Structure formats: C-alpha cells, structure tokens
C-alpha cells in the first residue's frame with residue numbers, strides 16, 4: 075500500500091454494531107469505570123483505532139499508522155479473502171463439532187500437511203492459552219508427571235495453569251513466585267546471557283534445562299514436560315542458538331518427559347525460511363501449540379500432537395469445546411492458509427525480514443544506542459542500550475523511540491526482561507517499501523533520542 079493511504083478521509087460516524095461514537099477522553103473514563111482495571115493502554119496519548127487494512131491501522135481522524143507489532147493479523151488487517159470466508163460461513167452455519175463438517179476435517183488435513191508426519195492429530199480451541207492448558211492435560215495423560223521446566227521470562231497464557239508456568243507473570247508485579255512443580259532454565263540469550271561467549275552456546279544453555287530436570291528429580295518430582303517457545307517473545311525476540319532444542323529435548327526425554335513447542339506467536343511462516351520455527355532447530359516436538367495468527371484475529375488456537383499421545387488422552391472423559399473448531403473458525407483458518415500460500419507470505423517474511431535486518435545493522439554502525447539486532451523472518455528485536463560496551467539496557471530510550479515513531483505514524487512496542495527491546499513482528503504483508511520507510515524514520519528518531527531519552 076502506498077503512503078497516500080494517509081490522505082483517506084475520516085471514517086463515517088456510525089460504528090458497526092450501533093455503538094455511539096465517543097471521544098478518547100470519554101472512552102478512557104468509561105473503561106476506567108466499567109472494564110477490567112488491570113488493562114493497560116498503549117502510548118502516552120492513547121490511540122482510538124477504528125479500521126485496519128493490510129499493514130495499516132487507521133485512527134478516528136483517518137490517520138494511517140504502519141503496524142509493525144501485530145503478529146495476530148498475520149496476512150494483513152481485514153484481508154478481503156479472510157473476511158469473505160468468515161462472512162460466507164456465518165451466513166450458512168455456525169455450530170459445534172458434534173456434527174460432521176467438511177471444514178473441520180479439511181483444516182486438520184491442511185494443517186497437518188505443513189507439519190512433520192508424527193504430528194498428525196489436531197485439537198481446536200479458542201485461544202493460545204486454551205491450547206497450552208489442553209496440552210498440559212495431554213502431558214498428564216501420557217506421562218503422569220507434573221514436573222515442568224520453563225524458560226526464564228516466558229509467557230504462555232492467561233489461565234491459572236499457565237500463570238504458574240510463566241516466569242514473566244509469576245516473577246513479575248503481582249506474581250506469587252514459582253510453584254513447587256516448576257523449574258526455570260536460563261534464557262538462551264547469546265547477547266546478554268552467562269554463556270554468551272561460549273562457542274557452543276546452544277549446548278551450554280541446554281545444560282541449564284538438564285540441570286532444571288535434575289533439580290526436580292532431587293525433590294522427587296518427575297519431569298512431565300519442557301515448555302519452550304521456538305523463538306522467545308516476551309524474553310526479548312530471541313532466536314534460539316543452534317543445537318539448543320536438540321540437546322534440551324534429549325535431556326527432557328531421557329528423564330521421561332515430553333517436549334512442548336509453543337508457537338502461539340511465531341508459527342505460520344513468520345520465521346521466514348521455515349513455516350514452523352522449531353524446524354530451524356531440526357527437532358520435532360511431541361506437542362505443538364498454536365494461536366494468534368492462526369485465524370488472522372478471529373479467536374482460535376490449536377494443539378497438534380502424535381497419535382500415541384492423543385490415544386493416552388482417551389480415558390472415557392470427552393474433551394468438548396463449545397466453540398473450538400466451529401465451521402466459521404475453520405473457514406477463516408483455511409482462508410489464512412490459502413492466503414499465506416497464494417501471496418507467498420512466508421517468502422515475503424524471509425526477504426523483507428532480511429532487508430530490514432540488514433538495514434538495522436547499518437543503522438547500528440552509526441547509532442550507539444543499538445546494542446544488538448537479531449531475529450529471523452519478520453520476528454526481529456533491536457536492543458536499545460546506554461553503553462554498548464557494557465550492554466546496559468536503556469528502557470527510557472526504548473520507550474522514547476516508540477513514542478517518537480508513533481508521532482511519525484509507525485506502531486512498535488518493547489519487550490524483554492528490561493523492556494528495552496524494540497519488538498518488530500508486523501503482519502506478513504509488510505513490504506520492502508514499508509521497511510524502507512521505517513528505517514528512514516528510525517534513523518531520524520535515533521538522531522534525536524539522546525536528548526529525549
């Protein structure tokens with residue numbers, strides 16, 4: 075999309091669904107009074123976004139913002155083929171999965187065709203959290219062991235079972251700390267971590283997973299599962315070092331545990347060279363969980379596992395999910411797979427991601443605030459630091475950069491343990507021109523940030 079989208083006029087005053095149109099201050103006041111009080115709002119001056127198209131979001135005055143952080147609207151906001159598939163199916167039938175329906179079976183066939191043959195049984199859910207919670211039940215059914223190893227700073231979902239497995243939450247503000255059945259392995263971070271200078275960093279960090287398994291064993295807690303994202307999101311857009319998952323999986327499996335790959339954030343071609351990010355490591359997880367991009371913003375998640383693990387779950391108790399796998403969700407998810415293939419979005423993630431990464435590395439040469447550039451495909455992280463030698467994280471500068479880019483109509487956000495990593499994970503329709511525009515504006519902002527930050 076060209077930048078002339080910024081000239082499109084303000085939206086009409088009627089909102090689909092019939093809600094009255096309210097000002098930003100009214101909306102903030104009403105949210106504060108009537109909605110979940112723990113919800114945050116992005117930006118110092120919040121945005122009221124009313125429309126999306128491709129890689130762009132539009133505010134109530136018709137201003138276009140380049141969205142570089144929404145990894146949910148994977149094939150582009152409101153992609154016409156995805157919208158049409160949902161509308162068609164909504165007008166025809168939406169019911170539960172106790173009736174036979176072509177879409178459900180077709181989706182299982184199409185999804186598993188993208189995966190290694192061992193991962194052939196699909197459960198459909200309504201969110202990534204539900205997928206991870208169901209995966210934990212599969213683990214219990216198969217190995218009957220509660221011990222869980224997770225990676226530091228990870229987030230795996232909003233259900234109680236997953237807050238317990240998310241160091242990002244249980245060690246964060248308001249968190250209750252690590253439960254007894256959980257052990258935390260250090261993040262395999264080759265920029266900051268303890269093994270950052272090791273020649274074989276993957277194996278060194280995998281030793282931390284083996285050590286976590288041993289700590290559970292010392293407390294007579296058998297290891298049931300190692301839960302790890304295939305690229306680390308909340309941890310700060312971290313690419314796993316080569317050899318990490320093979321060695322970590324071997325240690326967990328030797329102790330009788332299963333290996334769960336959480337690709338709720340990073341699946342479906344975002345990694346560029348591979349459709350699934352675990353493929354980068356040459357491993358096959360026992361269970362894979364999916365969400366966010368699976369249906370381009372329509373609420374959906376999935377668990378994919380082996381026939382053996384699925385068979386262990388057959389106990390006489392049915393797993394029924396009222397909405398999971400309904401014909402509308404499946405129609406939308408099928409359209410997402412079609413668009414990824416037809417518009418070659420995995421290839422686009424690889425090529426635009428490489429262009430963006432090399433542009434960021436060039437900026438790094440001139441701007442000392444950039445400590446590290448990392449990532450793959452369209453999943454990139456930029457570490458903002460105060461002192462490049464000491465690698466001192468600069469959260470205030472990272473925030474200032476995000477705010478300044480917003481003024482220039484580019485939406486980004488931060489993550490990582492020090493909240494100083496610019497996280498870049500746009501819809502995959504993000505183009506080379508979009509990347510060039512971002513690089514120009516980032517250069518402009520970096521030249522100003524020391525004064526602002």
Ligand SMILES: Cc1ncc(COP(=O)(O)O)c(C=O)c1O
Pocket residue numbers: 201202203204206229230231232303307336338339365366
């Ligand atoms: C890695 C990861 N797993 C699971 C979840 C939970 O997904 P959902 O918010 O759809 O429940 C998230 C959400 O941010 C996530 O980033």
